[in-house]
Amino acid sequence: MTIANTPQTWDEFMEGVWKQNPTFVMILGMCPTLAVTVSAVNAISMGISTALVLIASCGLVSMMRNVTPKEVRIAVYIVIIATFVTAVDYAIQAISLALYDALGAFIQLIVVNCIILGRAEAHAAKNPPMPAMINAAGMGAGFTIGLLSLGVVREILGAGTLFGIGLFGAGFQPWVIMVLPPGGFFVLGAWLLFFAWLERRKLRKAIPLAEAAQHV
Amino acid sequence: MSESAFQIFVNALLANNFVLAMFLGLCPFLGVSGKLDTAFPMGVATTFVMLVASLCAYGLNLLLSAFHLEFLRLISYIVIIASSVQLVEMVLKKYSPALFRALGIYLPLITTNCAVLGVALFQTAREYDFVQSMVFSFGGGAGFTLALVLMASVRERLTLSNVPDLAQGTALSLMLAGILSLSFMGFAGLGG
Amino acid sequence: MSDQPSSDKKVIPIAVAAPDAAVPESPTGAMIRTLGLVSAICGLIIVGAYQGTYDAVAANKRIATERAVFKVIPAAKSIAEFVAQPGGGIAKVGAGDSAVPPGTVKFFAAYDESGKLAGIAAEGGAKGYADTVRIMFGYQPDCQCVVGIGVVSMRETPGIGDKIITDKDFLANFTALDLKLKDDLSTLAHEVKAVKHGSKTSAWQVDAISGATITSRAVGKAINDAAQALLPRLVPNLDKLKPS
Numbered sequence: 001m002t003i004a005n006t007p008q009t010w011d012e013f014m015e016g017v018w019k020q021n022p023t024f025v026m027i028l029g030m031c032p033t034l035a036v037t038v039s040a041v042n043a044i045s046m047g048i049s050t051a052l053v054l055i056a057s058c059g060l061v062s063m064m065r066n067v068t069p070k071e072v073r074i075a076v077y078i079v080i081i082a083t084f085v086t087a088v089d090y091a092i093q094a095i096s097l098a099l100y101d102a103l104g105a106f107i108q109l110i111v112v113n114c115i116i117l118g119r120a121e122a123h124a125a126k127n128p129p130m131p132a133m134i135n136a137a138g139m140g141a142g143f144t145i146g147l148l149s150l151g152v153v154r155e156i157l158g159a160g161t162l163f164g165i166g167l168f169g170a171g172f173q174p175w176v177i178m179v180l181p182p183g184g185f186f187v188l189g190a191w192l193l194f195f196a197w198l199e200r201r202k203l204r205k206a207i208p209l210a211e212a213a214q215h216v
Numbered sequence: 217m218s219e220s221a222f223q224i225f226v227n228a229l230l231a232n233n234f235v236l237a238m239f240l241g242l243c244p245f246l247g248v249s250g251k252l253d254t255a256f257p258m259g260v261a262t263t264f265v266m267l268v269a270s271l272c273a274y275g276l277n278l279l280l281s282a283f284h285l286e287f288l289r290l291i292s293y294i295v296i297i298a299s300s301v302q303l304v305e306m307v308l309k310k311y312s313p314a315l316f317r318a319l320g321i322y323l324p325l326i327t328t329n330c331a332v333l334g335v336a337l338f339q340t341a342r343e344y345d346f347v348q349s350m351v352f353s354f355g356g357g358a359g360f361t362l363a364l365v366l367m368a369s370v371r372e373r374l375t376l377s378n379v380p381d382l383a384q385g386t387a388l389s390l391m392l393a394g395i396l397s398l399s400f401m402g403f404a405g406l407g408g
Numbered sequence: 409m410s411d412q413p414s415s416d417k418k419v420i421p422i423a424v425a426a427p428d429a430a431v432p433e434s435p436t437g438a439m440i441r442t443l444g445l446v447s448a449i450c451g452l453i454i455v456g457a458y459q460g461t462y463d464a465v466a467a468n469k470r471i472a473t474e475r476a477v478f479k480v481i482p483a484a485k486s487i488a489e490f491v492a493q494p495g496g497g498i499a500k501v502g503a504g505d506s507a508v509p510p511g512t513v514k515f516f517a518a519y520d521e522s523g524k525l526a527g528i529a530a531e532g533g534a535k536g537y538a539d540t541v542r543i544m545f546g547y548q549p550d551c552q553c554v555v556g557i558g559v560v561s562m563r564e565t566p567g568i569g570d571k572i573i574t575d576k577d578f579l580a581n582f583t584a585l586d587l588k589l590k591d592d593l594s595t596l597a598h599e600v601k602a603v604k605h606g607s608k609t610s611a612w613q614v615d616a617i618s619g620a621t622i623t624s625r626a627v628g629k630a631i632n633d634a635a636q637a638l639l640p641r642l643v644p645n646l647d648k649l650k651p652s
Binding site: 223237342404 | 538539540621
């Protein structure tokens with residue numbers, strides 16, 4: 001890779017993390033985001049699993065993009081994604097049965113995570129393998145960050161621990177609703193509110209500057 | 217598992233509602249629940265696909281288990297679901313073009329609806345027999361439709377209310393969903 | 409297709425054919441070839457992953473099972489896996505078999521260090537609050553009772569349903585839970601059921617945790633259903649469990 005390529009690669013990567021963050025910007029992959037983020041460990045595991053499937057699938061789709069007729073492309077993408085999800089499923093079973101049990105059916109549900117199919121169709125099918133995989137890695141990182149932001153909040157409030165380590169004393173009354181389904185909805189809604197507020201603040205700051213620029 | 221068909225149905229519909237308790241089918245739930253007119257047909261179409269998927273998954277599972285090919289389960293389920301959706305699309309296009317156009321892009325998106333694959337996976341994991349599987353998928357689809365319709369009704373009302381624009385959009389839908397989910401928790405234990 | 413004026417004069421088409429029409433339909437051969445290639449690659453990946461992880465997964469499952477059995481039958485030092493068959497007999501499960509024939513009930517015979525039968529362990533499952541609650545319970549043939557339980561998997565509410573693991577009063581239910589069979593050995597003499605907290609009167613009832621009724625009921629039902637399926641076939645064949 002030449003030096004000129006490096007900023008482009010970084011941009012490719014960061015696009016998935018920030019500007020097109022799957023969780024907060026594109027609102028994709030909601031099912032696992034709300035279901036498995038009851039603890040930070042589960043959140044990270046799901047994020048890494050999805051990222052691996054993303055990278056591998058986009059890589060293979062990209063490698064095959066010139067021999068894939070457009071009529072069968074969705075079928076091809078789905079089969080490829082399902083293959084890597086099956087592989088990751090077995091890998092997690094081999095690593096830790098406890099983790100496998102905690103993540104449950106949502107490992108296999110990675111197959112229908114709209115992020116992966118969307119990326120394959122929008123990006124991997126039109127780009128060579130390396131950029132496709134870097135972009136996929138960025139998306140995966142963005143997704144993991146989204147998951148983590150929910151997992152951390154829900155675990156701290158709902159169980160008083162972080163990554164299993166107790167934070168507060170024994171007298172802490174956990175906010176149990178946070179680790180139940182309604183809590184997932186509320187926490188994600190709160191995050192989106194927070195980001196909307198940040199956007200608005202940025203816009204407000206930009207207006208006086210723009211006006212000042214006009215008067216110059 | 218010795219749950220009765222009635223228990224399974226009531227559970228899937230209310231206490232363990234697919235959307236509000238099991239977090240399946242959230243993308244269409246947040247996307248299509250803006251208007252009641254599109255929410256209900258979407259729910260019905262999804263329920264139909266879930267029934268077909270459940271039926272096929274049951275058969276596939278028997279076949280795969282007989283040949284010790286369990287590792288092909290996921291791939292075969294998703295392929296059968298994608299095919300079922302294609303089938304439903306063709307049927308709708310022929311017999312109800314208006315509905316086909318109304319659902320638009322959301323119809324092929326049923327393929328990536330976690331609720332459909334979720335039905336197949338859960339009924340396999342819980343080792344339901346044929347009747348239990350059918351009842352489970354019907355209850356799940358009905359629950360999905362119920363949640364969609366409830367959400368759409370509330371959101372339609374809210375368009376006329378004074379919601380702070382900071383909260384408009386998905387944040388509002390999520391808060392609403394949280395309240396709905398909270399209320400559905402009251403159904404716990406219903407149906408035994 | 410661009411419009412051709414319907415005159416006999418030779419006309420040069422003004423517009424090129426519309427872009428949509430210019431893309432040719434892919435030949436069926438190409439589609440089949442691609443699908444075949446994809447299936448081959450993916451098939452290899454799946455089978456490779458399955459084979460590659462098979463040993464590790466089997467080891468994990470065995471370790472988890474052993475841990476659960478040793479928990480409910482503390483004196484156990486070794487385990488042998490059996491199935492109770494629909495016809496009424498029991499058969500030992502070989503080391504390589506993983507599939508459970510339909511209609512059979514799996515259970516474990518635990519032996520202590522001297523080789524004597526220390527107890528039986530079996531799994532049961534029932535619907536709890538969120539999903540299935542799976543428990544392993546230990547059974548003593550001498551007293552015909554449950555001697556302990558362990559939770560294999562559950563997704564109950566933390567702080568409420570998961571008290572079944574920690575609540576000492578609840579666990580005390582299972583130090584001598586009555587699982588006697590009727591005289592004709594056809595079914596349990598009394599159904600194992602959870603009763604309201606504080607109202608337990610008989611040895612076959614489970615005193616539910618106050619505030620966690622649904623999960624407690626699931627535990628009771630799990631034991632009941634498993635025992636109903638297993639014990640009528642197991643008790644007549646107990647002597648077959650002596651180590652060979």
